[in-house]
Amino acid sequence: MTDGGQQFLQELAKEIGNHPEKLSILEEYEVHISDLIQEESIPTDQVYEQLLIRLGTPKEIASMWKQESRITPRKTQWLFVILNSLLFIGGGILTLSYNVLDWNWIEWLWASLTDISIIIMLIYILFWGLLGYEIGREFGHRGRELLRKTFFISVIPNFVFMYLIIFKLIPHEWFQPLLNVPFMVACIVLTAFLYPVSWIGYRWGRKASV
Known part of the structure; x- marks a missing residue:
């Protein structure tokens, strides 16, 4: 480490003060500074x-x-859990309304969304990438375990929905014209790729945090 690098780290240590993660922050910046040099x-x-x-x-x-430091891991975790749950709740309400209520605007909305199902799936993938990115950016290397826990808690609604569909606990007719073999395979493949996408986002966010 050069004198300039040491000076930078010493000033950073002084400015950070009694931060609970002071040592890990300094270690992370020391590695980053060495790599830069x-x-x-x-x-x-x-x-x-x-x-x-x-x-x-x-x-x-x-x-x-x-x-x-004011952003706690638990708050971040539950934020994404709630957001993903709200997506499924919103989709459930829309599906129920479409099949029960005879409202023209709901039929129009349903038709519009089913026409852009691929785009919706891509946006959903980006949501999981954002999950990883935010955890990586906010918590750095400390966020690896948080990412894993947050992902597996957040993805519970996905597996519940797949279970209900596979065992026909929800009428398949409700999801026409979406519910066909290619679409179901695409959903399964998409679910399998969610964690790798989150991990890539985490790595990107971790790099951006330094």
Whole structure:
């Protein structure tokens, strides 16, 4: 570690103060600074100035971490659990309304959504990517276990819905014209890819957090 890098870390340690994750934050920035110096071949006498340009001042970084410390893992976890549950609840209400109520606007909405089912699936994939990204950005390397727990709790409605469909506890006629073999296979494949997508988002967010 160069003198400029050490100076940056010392100032960062001072600005962070008594942050509960102080040691892990400093370790993470130490690794990142070493990688930057090595990969970018930054001259020794310019290291400190380049770190200020690329990473921001130690005061700015400390302020960011202090702000993020107010965001607890449990709040983040339940935010995504609730959001995914609301998506299924909203879809359930729409499906029930379409099959029970004779309202023209609901029929129009149902027809419009079924016409863009592929787009909806892509947006849903992005939702899970966002889950991983936010956890990676907010919690860095500490978010790996949080991602795993949040994913498996959040995905429960997906498996419940698949169970209800497979065992015909919900009338298949309710989901026409969507419910066919290709669409069901696509849904199963999509569900299998949700965690890898979340993991990619997590890695991206973790990189962006430094």
